[in-house]
Amino acid sequence: MYEAHQITFRTLGRAILHGVSLQVMPGAFTAIVGPNGAGKSTLLKVLANEQRPSEGAVSINGQDISSYTPRELAQVRAVLPQATTVQFAFTVEQVVALGRHGRRSSPAEDRAVCEAVMTLTGTLAFRERQYQTLSGGEKQRVQLARVLAQVWDETVYPRYILLDEPTSSLDIAQQQYIFNLARAVCARNIGVMAIVHDLNQAVQYADTLYFLRDGLVTAHGPAGQVFTQRNIEETFRCRVNLYRDPVTGHPYIIPASDPANRFVAVGK
Numbered sequence: 001m002y003e004a005h006q007i008t009f010r011t012l013g014r015a016i017l018h019g020v021s022l023q024v025m026p027g028a029f030t031a032i033v034g035p036n037g038a039g040k041s042t043l044l045k046v047l048a049n050e051q052r053p054s055e056g057a058v059s060i061n062g063q064d065i066s067s068y069t070p071r072e073l074a075q076v077r078a079v080l081p082q083a084t085t086v087q088f089a090f091t092v093e094q095v096v097a098l099g100r101h102g103r104r105s106s107p108a109e110d111r112a113v114c115e116a117v118m119t120l121t122g123t124l125a126f127r128e129r130q131y132q133t134l135s136g137g138e139k140q141r142v143q144l145a146r147v148l149a150q151v152w153d154e155t156v157y158p159r160y161i162l163l164d165e166p167t168s169s170l171d172i173a174q175q176q177y178i179f180n181l182a183r184a185v186c187a188r189n190i191g192v193m194a195i196v197h198d199l200n201q202a203v204q205y206a207d208t209l210y211f212l213r214d215g216l217v218t219a220h221g222p223a224g225q226v227f228t229q230r231n232i233e234e235t236f237r238c239r240v241n242l243y244r245d246p247v248t249g250h251p252y253i254i255p256a257s258d259p260a261n262r263f264v265a266v267g268k
Contacts, residue, residue, distance in 0.1 A: 001025055002077070002160045002191055007046055007056035009039075009215075016042045017215040019056070023208075024191045026158030029183055031202040031223070032195050034212035035236050040195045041082070043212070044164050047193070048079045061157050071102050077160040078150040082168060084143050086131050092142050093118070093127040099149030117148040121181060137174035140166065144178065148185060161185070163194040167201070179205045200252045203227040211235040227251050 002024035009017040016039045024030045032040050045051040047058055049065050058065040060076055068076070078099070086095060096118055100110040118124040121141045126134070131142060144166070151159035163182065167175040175198070182192045183205055196202040202209060203223045211219040211231055219231040229242040232253060239256035 010054040024193045028207040030208045031206035038212040039215040078147040099146040117145040121145040160191045
């Protein structure tokens with residue numbers, strides 16, 4: 001399990017996170033949702049060990065994250081930030097192979113892993129193309145393949161992937177492709193945590209939802225249970241109408257028309 005224990009983060013005398021606790025289970029998809037400025041990306045950076053919390057601790061599989069060496073940490077968790085820049089004329093295969101850096105595996109094993117994750121992400125067909133020539137959606141799938149290559153090896157311990165808005169700027173088909181991939185890799189005893197802006201996609205794909213506002217967890221639990229009109233309205237401070245798909249039973253929301261842009265905490 002990947003855990004945040006009462007995380008508080010302060011910078012320039014201002015608290016961004018206030019006693020946030022969170023659990024990412026192996027083999028499950030956890031989504032974090034919340035308005036802009038809620039502290040979502042800061043929380044991800046603390047979880048990834050890119051920022052040290054002012055208070056609290058992060059643990060992975062029962063071990064404090066600070067006790068991992070960089071190599072050990074790279075083998076147990078991988079991070080996909082909002083944007084990744086590649087300055088050199090790398091091919092797709094070379095970018096994916098960066099995920100194998102630091103692994104104690106043979107070149108043959110590395111090639112096999114890279115081929116497996118490129119096949120899964122639909123990038124194998126253009127493995128020899130230069131990364132810079134790809135579309136935005138293709139680049140995102142290559143970056144996801146790189147992250148998967150980092151933690152793909154089957155181990156006795158769970159591994160984890162942290163995704164920061166993995167579908168930003170992608171069209172709806174590419175968004176669905178990325179989320180379906182994230183769900184699929186959970187079957188390899190990998191826990192996936194993603195910051196998600198689209199609430200309807202979050203409840204469709206996630207096992208667990210965390211609502212975050214002003215650095216505080218306002219609600220969390222099984223996605224279908226905590227995806228309520230009250231939780232959404234109180235977290236995002238806007239009116240919504242909540243419905244259920246008659247075929248799948250999945251809840252979904254549509255913003256309510258409110259010309260005065262008022263907020264009232266109503267609903268169930």
